[in-house]
Amino acid sequence: MIDELPMPLYVGGHASVVLDDGPSLVVAAPAHHPLRVPLARCSRLVLRLSTNVGDGVLAACVRQRIPVFWLNGAGQAYACCLPCAPEAQKDTEIVREALARADWKEAYDAWKLAQRRLALLALARRFGFDIAGWRNHAWLCSLMHRCGIRRAWGLWAIGQWRGLLVSLIRQHWSDHGKPVAHTYSLQHGWDLAADVASWVALDMIIDLYHRRAHWGRVRAAPRKQVDIALIQALEQRKKRLLKLADDSGRRFNTWLLDFITCP
DSSP: OGGSEEEEEEEEETOOOEEEEETEEEOOOSOOOOEEEGGGGEOOOOEEHHHHHHHHHHHHHHHTTTTEEOOOOSEEEEEEOSSSOOOOOHHHHHHHHHHHHHTTHHHHHHHHHHHHHHHHHHHHOOOOOOOOOSSSGGGGHHHHOOOOOOOHHHHHHHHHHHHHHHHHHHHHHHTTTOOOGGETTTTEEEEHHHHHHHGGGGGGGHHHHHHHHHHHHTTTHHHHHHHHHHHHHHTTHHHHHHHHHHHHHHHHHHHHHHHHHHO
């Protein structure tokens, strides 16, 4: 039953939480009756910096592999206490809980947009461009124009590389122990690998720029030769691209923890 599923426990700054038999956490706050929550029902404990935490609470949470988070006065994640080797089941529960929130799509879309802008900003700086006067929605086209890359060709090539990167990133993450449930949900239309690939593929602009003469010849070649050239270029930069994907994955994990700790 859904009532028996573990749920996060939020404790306010004027409250206290102590460990009791069961084991259970007992939360007490002024003008409120004490609340008893069995540790087995707690998916994570979220505290304010001013929350009074009793002896044994943190140790009990560690033994039960329950993450503990502290929020500052602005409600932002300040510190955390996590198991050294979180179980895959715990990670899956965090992802599922995030996907079930009503504000998930809006928050995740904003994070994706920020990551894309971050990738374009890094590229612009690499080429020494000042993007202060650029329109945000036209950053990619402006960047290709400054680099002397034909817009239609550049967008098409990046789209092809993105498609190749999706399966490459999925396999890479799987090989490194990241379960599919942590990065994909058909029900919610969520595919982290595909989203990450969309801005990691932008890094191939570097290859389009430095080998402009080569790609000028490739454009006129038969489609089969074009496909081979695209794959070869991707293979040459695969190590860097997968590193960028891993960096994005770590940023997502940090953002996800911050997202779920804010009620």
